[in-house]
Amino acid sequence: MAYSAPISPSLSVFKNPQLTKFPFAFSPLLSRSRIQNLRMAVRNKTSLSSSSLVVATAAEKQKKRYPGESKGFVEEMRFVAMRLHTKEQAKEGEKETKSPEERPVAKWEPTVEGYLRFLVDSKLVYDTLEGIIHQSIFPTYTEFKNTGLERAEKLATDLEWFRKQGYEIPEPTSPGKTYSQYLKDLAENDPPAFICHFYNIYFAHSAGGRMIGRKVAERILDNKELEFYKWDGDLSQLLQTVREKLNKVAEEWTREEKNHCLEETEKSFKYSGEILRLILS
Numbered sequence: 001m002a003y004s005a006p007i008s009p010s011l012s013v014f015k016n017p018q019l020t021k022f023p024f025a026f027s028p029l030l031s032r033s034r035i036q037n038l039r040m041a042v043r044n045k046t047s048l049s050s051s052s053l054v055v056a057t058a059a060e061k062q063k064k065r066y067p068g069e070s071k072g073f074v075e076e077m078r079f080v081a082m083r084l085h086t087k088e089q090a091k092e093g094e095k096e097t098k099s100p101e102e103r104p105v106a107k108w109e110p111t112v113e114g115y116l117r118f119l120v121d122s123k124l125v126y127d128t129l130e131g132i133i134h135q136s137i138f139p140t141y142t143e144f145k146n147t148g149l150e151r152a153e154k155l156a157t158d159l160e161w162f163r164k165q166g167y168e169i170p171e172p173t174s175p176g177k178t179y180s181q182y183l184k185d186l187a188e189n190d191p192p193a194f195i196c197h198f199y200n201i202y203f204a205h206s207a208g209g210r211m212i213g214r215k216v217a218e219r220i221l222d223n224k225e226l227e228f229y230k231w232d233g234d235l236s237q238l239l240q241t242v243r244e245k246l247n248k249v250a251e252e253w254t255r256e257e258k259n260h261c262l263e264e265t266e267k268s269f270k271y272s273g274e275i276l277r278l279i280l281s
């Protein structure tokens with residue numbers, strides 16, 4: 001599915017009135033330009049007045065409050081994501097199990113029809129994400145063209161395989177359609193939140209997603225390994241390259257934009273969880 005509204009290169013999250021609503025992690029007295037001046041001064045090793053130094057030290061101390069921050073922004077996103085897993089999903093998880101897809105995958109009772117609904121809705125989401133990135137001229141997004149993590153074409157191959165086996169391929173359902181529309185809206189209006197979904201969708205699939213694929217294949221596909229779970233090249237290297245790009249993109253963000261991105265993780269789990277649940281439908 002093509003996405004026809006490329007992001008304008010002039011789009012700036014700083015011009016987005018929505019982003020001004022987010023709580024400041026730093027003192028409001030530290031305006032963005034002030035922080036940037038401080039950063040530049042530190043980077044250039046130029047001399048700072050003693051009062052600037054005090055502010056810089058205070059700001060540096062406050063920066064330490066964000067878990068994972070010293071390793072880069074991806075580690076911050078990962079930290080938030082891991083806490084939103086249930087203990088049964090991942091050992092770092094902290095969330096209480098409520099929905100069926102939050103139960104241990106080993107106890108799932110998947111059906112081929114439900115799994116096909118999941119694959120079709122997942123394809124719609126990847127088509128949307130990859131269409132947005134592919135057609136964009138907005139630097140934050142163009143970084144992520146051709147990462148090697150793309151999944152839409154692989155899913156198309158898998159669905160064709162199912163069709164040849166005699167299965168009817170369903171139309172996308174509400175969870176996929178709703179998420180796709182949400183991603184389009186975010187891509188236009190809220191880049192840090194869009195990037196949060198980008199990270200969670202691709203990295204979740206490379207971790208828990210692969211494990212789910214293996215277990216489901218054991219139960220209902222006679223261990224057939226779908227293309228959805230295969231990457232061209234070394235997956236850990238592909239992920240590492242994308243991590244570095246994500247860290248680089250986030251370096252341009254203010255702390256409040258980073259926090260806004262992190263806060264979006266919950267929505268990412270909600271929308272992806274609804275699609276995962278289709279496996280059990």
Ligand code: HEM
Pocket residue numbers: 078081082085088089090091101102105199200201203204207208209211212268269272273276
């Ligand atoms: C049944 C559902 C799920 C299971 C069983 C699961 C399981 C896992 C496991 C085992 C890991 C690896 C933990 C480690 O590194 O030790 C992981 C990582 C992760 N999961 Fe999930 N997960 C599920 C759903 C989700 C969802 C819905 C999202 C968000 C959309 C998500 C996002 C992530 C992210 C971002 C990581 C970190 C990947 C990395 O370290 O590169 N997961 N998950």
